[in-house]
Amino acid sequence: MTSASSPTPPRACFLAIGNELLSGRTEDANTPVLARALNARGLRLEEVRILPDIRARLVESIVTCRAAYDLVFTSGGIGPTHDDITAACVAEAFGVPLVRHEDSFRKLEKLFADGTFHGDFNAARQRMAWLPEGATPIENSVSTAPGFALGNVYVMAGVPRIFRAMLDWLLPRLPSATPLCSQAWHAFDVYEGDFAAPLTRLQQDFPTLDLGSYPFEPDATPRNERGVTLVAKGYDAGAVRKAGAALRDLLGRTGRQVTKGEPGA
Amino acid sequence: MTSASSPTPPRACFLAIGNELLSGRTEDANTPVLARALNARGLRLEEVRILPDIRARLVESIVTCRAAYDLVFTSGGIGPTHDDITAACVAEAFGVPLVRHEDSFRKLEKLFADGTFHGDFNAARQRMAWLPEGATPIENSVSTAPGFALGNVYVMAGVPRIFRAMLDWLLPRLPSATPLCSQAWHAFDVYEGDFAAPLTRLQQDFPTLDLGSYPFEPDATPRNERGVTLVAKGYDAGAVRKAGAALRDLLGRTGRQVTKGEPGA
Incomplete structure (x- = not known):
C-alpha cells in the first residue's frame, strides 16, 4: 500500500x-x-x-x-x-x-x-x-x-x-526536492505472516509513509540466512524515525535477532 | 530496427x-x-x-x-x-x-x-x-x-x-510456437561505427530477422576486453544461420579476433 x-x-x-x-x-x-x-x-x-x-x-x-x-x-x-x-x-x-x-x-x-x-x-x-x-x-x-x-x-x-x-x-x-528518508530493519528466521496484522495497524498510524515487508531468502544473503526486512520510507524524516523504531519493536517481539545493516552482512 | x-x-x-x-x-x-x-x-x-x-x-x-x-x-x-x-x-x-x-x-x-x-x-x-x-x-x-x-x-x-x-x-x-533462434558473434577492439553502414544493408537483406549491435565494455567481461557483439535473431532457423555467417564475415573484415562464445569467456 x-x-x-x-x-x-x-x-x-x-x-x-x-x-x-x-x-x-x-x-x-x-x-x-x-x-x-x-x-x-x-x-x-x-x-x-x-x-x-x-x-x-x-x-x-x-x-x-x-x-x-x-x-x-x-x-x-x-x-x-x-x-x-x-x-x-x-x-x-x-x-x-x-x-x-x-x-x-x-x-x-x-x-x-x-x-x-x-x-x-x-x-x-x-x-x-x-x-x-x-x-x-x-x-x-x-x-x-x-x-x-x-x-x-x-x-x-x-x-x-x-x-x-x-x-x-x-x-x-535536475530539479530537486526533499530527499527520501528510509529505515530498514531485518529479523532472521521470522515469517511475514507472523506480524502482518500489527504491521497493517502501523501503516494506518503512519499514513504519509510507505511501510514495506520484504522476505529474504537463503540464496540471496552471504550467510545463507532467511527472514524478513521491514522498511519505513517517506519524506518526513521525523515520522520515518518514529516508524522505524516501531518496526524494530514489532520485530523485537518475535524474539529473534534484529539488525539494522544488510541481512546477512 | x-x-x-x-x-x-x-x-x-x-x-x-x-x-x-x-x-x-x-x-x-x-x-x-x-x-x-x-x-x-x-x-x-x-x-x-x-x-x-x-x-x-x-x-x-x-x-x-x-x-x-x-x-x-x-x-x-x-x-x-x-x-x-x-x-x-x-x-x-x-x-x-x-x-x-x-x-x-x-x-x-x-x-x-x-x-x-x-x-x-x-x-x-x-x-x-x-x-x-x-x-x-x-x-x-x-x-x-x-x-x-x-x-x-x-x-x-x-x-x-x-x-x-x-x-x-x-x-x-502455456501455448507454444516456433522457438526463437539466434546467433551471436563477438569481435574485440572494434567499434560499432566501423561497420554500421554494411550492417544496415544486411538488415535490409534479412527483413524477417532482427539484427542487433551491442558494444561490450571492459567492466562487463571477465578479461576486461571491449568490442562489439552482433546478433541475428528470428523464427526462421535457416535465415538465422545465413545471417549469422554474414555477420561473422562482416566482423572478419575488421581483421580482429571473432568468437562465437560469450565475450571474454
Missing part, C-alpha cells in the same frame, strides 16, 4: 530501450543506479518500462509517459547503428524534425580528427550528431554517443558506464 | 510489481529468467513494466496490458502483508470479486497444521487463499503464497526462487 506522501515529490519514469534487455541477453543494470540517484535528490522513480527497438512502440511510450510523469529518462539506442532509433523516436513524439546539432557535430568531428575517438567520422557516426530540434546535449567524458534533453525527456546511453557518466553530469542540473 | 517476423509469435508482457524494485533496494532478477524461458517456447517478451504498490496504477496497467498482449505475467505482491495487493488488483481489472479458493484454503490449512509451513494459519495467511473469482492456482513446492492464472494473466511470486518454481510448473502449460 502507498499513501499520499507530503510533500509530493516530482514523479519520474524510466524507459530502458533495447531488444537485448527483453531477450535475456543483457540485464538492465541502470534502474537501481537511477533509482538511488533520484531518491537522493527527492525525485521519485514511479515506473520503469523495458521496451524493444520498435519505432511505433517507442514513440507511443514517450508520448504517454512524458504526459503522465514530471520527468522521463531513457537509456539505449543512441549509438551509430541501424537499431539506434531513440533520437528519431523522441523527435517524432515531440513532433519536431531531427536536425544536425552543429556544436555536437563540430565536437565529434574534432575528437575523431585528433584521434581521441577511434576511426573515421563517417556517415554512421555523423548521424549521432542529429538530435531532435531544440534538444540540449547531455555531456559525458567517456563516449562518442551524445545524450540529450528535450522538454522533460532525458535521453542517455544504455552501456552502464556511459549511463552513469551522463547521469553524474545531469543530476545537479 | 525490428521487422515483421514470420511466423508472428504470441506476444507477452511482464509486470514486475513492488516499491522495492523502484527504490534501488532490490534488482529485478526475474526478467532475464522469464525472457529465456519464453524464447525457448516461441513466445516473445515484448515489454516489461516495473510498477509500484499503488492500486490504481496496477489495475490500469493490468487492464491495458492484457488487452494489448497475448499473455501477461506478473511478479510480486502475493504474500500475507498489507502491501501485497496483486490479487485484489487483478480481480478489479477483471471486474470480478475476490473469493476464497476452497482447494487452496484447505491445502494451506493442512500444510500449516502439519508443520510443513511455519506458524499459525491466521487471518493474514488465510488471505492468501482469496483469489479472483474464476482463477486457477499456479502450483509450486517451495512457498505458501499461491500464484494463479486468470484469463491471459499469470500471477507469480516476486522472490526469485519461488518465481522460478512457479514458472517451471507453468511453462509446459
Whole structure:
C-alpha cells in the first residue's frame, strides 16, 4: 500500500530501450543506479518500462509517459547503428524534425580528427550528431554517443558506464526536492505472516509513509540466512524515525535477532 | 530496427510489481529468467513494466496490458502483508470479486497444521487463499503464497526462487510456437561505427530477422576486453544461420579476433 506522501515529490519514469534487455541477453543494470540517484535528490522513480527497438512502440511510450510523469529518462539506442532509433523516436513524439546539432557535430568531428575517438567520422557516426530540434546535449567524458534533453525527456546511453557518466553530469542540473528518508530493519528466521496484522495497524498510524515487508531468502544473503526486512520510507524524516523504531519493536517481539545493516552482512 | 517476423509469435508482457524494485533496494532478477524461458517456447517478451504498490496504477496497467498482449505475467505482491495487493488488483481489472479458493484454503490449512509451513494459519495467511473469482492456482513446492492464472494473466511470486518454481510448473502449460533462434558473434577492439553502414544493408537483406549491435565494455567481461557483439535473431532457423555467417564475415573484415562464445569467456 502507498499513501499520499507530503510533500509530493516530482514523479519520474524510466524507459530502458533495447531488444537485448527483453531477450535475456543483457540485464538492465541502470534502474537501481537511477533509482538511488533520484531518491537522493527527492525525485521519485514511479515506473520503469523495458521496451524493444520498435519505432511505433517507442514513440507511443514517450508520448504517454512524458504526459503522465514530471520527468522521463531513457537509456539505449543512441549509438551509430541501424537499431539506434531513440533520437528519431523522441523527435517524432515531440513532433519536431531531427536536425544536425552543429556544436555536437563540430565536437565529434574534432575528437575523431585528433584521434581521441577511434576511426573515421563517417556517415554512421555523423548521424549521432542529429538530435531532435531544440534538444540540449547531455555531456559525458567517456563516449562518442551524445545524450540529450528535450522538454522533460532525458535521453542517455544504455552501456552502464556511459549511463552513469551522463547521469553524474545531469543530476545537479535536475530539479530537486526533499530527499527520501528510509529505515530498514531485518529479523532472521521470522515469517511475514507472523506480524502482518500489527504491521497493517502501523501503516494506518503512519499514513504519509510507505511501510514495506520484504522476505529474504537463503540464496540471496552471504550467510545463507532467511527472514524478513521491514522498511519505513517517506519524506518526513521525523515520522520515518518514529516508524522505524516501531518496526524494530514489532520485530523485537518475535524474539529473534534484529539488525539494522544488510541481512546477512 | 525490428521487422515483421514470420511466423508472428504470441506476444507477452511482464509486470514486475513492488516499491522495492523502484527504490534501488532490490534488482529485478526475474526478467532475464522469464525472457529465456519464453524464447525457448516461441513466445516473445515484448515489454516489461516495473510498477509500484499503488492500486490504481496496477489495475490500469493490468487492464491495458492484457488487452494489448497475448499473455501477461506478473511478479510480486502475493504474500500475507498489507502491501501485497496483486490479487485484489487483478480481480478489479477483471471486474470480478475476490473469493476464497476452497482447494487452496484447505491445502494451506493442512500444510500449516502439519508443520510443513511455519506458524499459525491466521487471518493474514488465510488471505492468501482469496483469489479472483474464476482463477486457477499456479502450483509450486517451495512457498505458501499461491500464484494463479486468470484469463491471459499469470500471477507469480516476486522472490526469485519461488518465481522460478512457479514458472517451471507453468511453462509446459502455456501455448507454444516456433522457438526463437539466434546467433551471436563477438569481435574485440572494434567499434560499432566501423561497420554500421554494411550492417544496415544486411538488415535490409534479412527483413524477417532482427539484427542487433551491442558494444561490450571492459567492466562487463571477465578479461576486461571491449568490442562489439552482433546478433541475428528470428523464427526462421535457416535465415538465422545465413545471417549469422554474414555477420561473422562482416566482423572478419575488421581483421580482429571473432568468437562465437560469450565475450571474454
